[in-house]
Amino acid sequence: MGAYDIIAAIRPQVELAPPTVYRALKQLVSAGKAHRIESLNAFVACRCGHDAQPAYRQGEAIGFIICDRCGSVDEFIDPTIGEGVAAALVLRGFSASATTLEVRGVCANCSDKAAAR
Secondary structure (H helix, E strand, O other), X not given: OOHHHHHHHHOOOOOOOHHHHHHHHHHHHHOOOEEEEHHHOEEEEOOOOOOOOOHHHHOOXXXXXXXXXXXXXXXXXXXXXXXXXXXXXXXXXXXXXXXXXXXXXXXXXXXXXXXXX
């Protein structure tokens, strides 16, 4: 959800200004409780249960599978991808502040619905 989606969803109970929501989202991201999906300019709750340390420090990459049809987002952590990215960065002398992979396509549920037609 984007910040304005959150504001609209809670508007019946609470009136919040966008800067307040963005600050709260920033704190959730810093605490490892949420992620920002860059390509969607939106946020998603953390589902993998990792701590607040950035995944690149653990040798892992956080990935998101984003369905172009229904908008679902599935989170995963894959040490193999993280190792490959880390090796590529070392070769280039690059120091990463975060490693996030976003993959767009069609989820299994939407694929099954299309096949049933």
